[in-house]
Amino acid sequence: MPTTQRETTVSVPLTPTRSNLYWRRIFNKYDRDNDGKISYVELKQIIDSREYDHDLPDNVVSKIMALADRDNSGYLDFDEFVEMMHNPDLKAVFGHFVARYVHSIVPHRGPVDATGPWQGFRAVTTTDTDGTYEEEYTCWPPAISMILISLVEIVLFCYDAAHNKMDASGPIAQLFIYNPHRRKEAWRFLTYMLVHVGVVHLLVNLLVQLFLGVPLEMVHRWWRVILVYLAGVAAGSLATSLTDPRVYLAGASGGVYALIAAHIATIIMNWQEMEFAIIQLLVFLLLAAVDVGTAVYDRYFRNLQQNVGYVAHLAGAVAGLLVGIGVLRNLEKRKWEKRLWWAAVVLYFTLMIAGILANIFWTDHFPPSTV
Known part of the structure; x- marks a missing residue:
């Protein structure tokens, strides 16, 4: 598996929050063999699920894997997976996951939850996937x-x-x-x-x-x-x-x-x-x-x-x-x-x-x- 060197890393806190549970759900969905790791093949399935008109070439997938695989193990563990999703260099590839993530943590109008880690925020009354369909609207390719x-x-x-x-x-x-x-x-x-x-x-x-x-x-x-x-x-x-x-x-x-x-x-x-x-x-x-x-x-x-x-x-x-x-x-x-x-x-x-x-x-x- 090819590897590359990076000058900086992105640290992502993994406290047990609602957003962390969201990424865990995504991670488990694409961990097809349930071994707690995302392989190269599974990573390619994530990228292909974006439904590009043309799938990314294998060499691009290899570079993404090398960029996210910090310990060069050939797999992505959960921490590396979440870091990959937050990496600014990969937003063009994983933007749809980030959009869902943002939608899931933006406070909605509703009763205030005065206890727990969400103290001071309004309770979220919708599910993690509410609004996912609306996020799929796009003007490209044009609807003609x-x-x-x-x-x-x-x-x-x-x-x-x-x-x-x-x-x-x-x-x-x-x-x-x-x-x-x-x-x-x-x-x-x-x-x-x-x-x-x-x-x-x-x-x-x-x-x-x-x-x-x-x-x-x-x-x-x-x-x-x-x-x-x-x-x-x-x-x-x-x-x-x-x-x-x-x-x-x-x-x-x-x-x-x-x-x-x-x-x-x-x-x-x-x-x-x-x-x-x-x-x-x-x-x-x-x-x-x-x-x-x-x-x-x-x-x-x-x-x-x-x-x-x-x-x-x-x-x-x-x-x-x-x-x-x-x-x-x-x-x-x-x-x-x-x-x-x-x-x-x-x-x-x-x-x-x-x-x-x-x-x-x-x-x-x-x-x-x-x-």
Whole structure:
């Protein structure tokens, strides 16, 4: 193991404080073999867990190990581990641990604890991981995938509008809309999301997908959000084709509802890492309840016949929830979350495969093809 000389060392007091217990929890988490030491391999796992776009080269990990391994034993004991986390030269690598550490010891508003080592400080009422999710928000890489999709939708709509066709009858719409008579053109099961019927339809979808998609992307990165969005779009068209085989389908509502449900998924999977998780969950459940309630009221009490694809909305939401559980980041994995992950993945693929096979082989259910 390469070694280097250092001019100064950082002394870290290790009295039995709350912050020390925090570092002990982190240390035990990455001490995979429970031998009381962090090996080179285990150190590399800590660094890789930061989820860099490109992992640090092995020589960099070796230098970090040499810098922190004061006794040149080839391992980091607990004292060396804590010192490494506080080393100013390594903040760029371990900044996320330090951010959690700072959050865990900053006094919160609450009743004053007048006894013990925290005398004079306000008691901390949250857990060590509260707020960890919020610390993961970042503007780099920039969250632009939903912005780009929105721009494409605007450009295509404007192209049809230039031909005086804003009712999904323009050249672009005719090429991309889901047409039950042209189901063999498989791209239509996805590209109908680029077609909108009128300015209001377009603006509503744009606003929701930007306000919900961009924050998701800032934590979970673009490719995860795109997977959720497209899963909702595909599920919306597959479900609609089976429940209402003669309907035409346009709009990004399946993807939009997938983003709504994905927020619920990430709240469930990161419950203990979120601040005010219960409030966030209630807000999204309230939005879903209002939408469903409005649809039921309009359909069965006001007897309004609207050209709204509620099945696509529902299927998009189910796909967003299942795929969100499967692909969005889970900051602290627990046993029940792993079981939930497997259940979501299996259920999603079961439903999707069943929908695809039904669309291929249940030919009597669909109108004649004109392809």
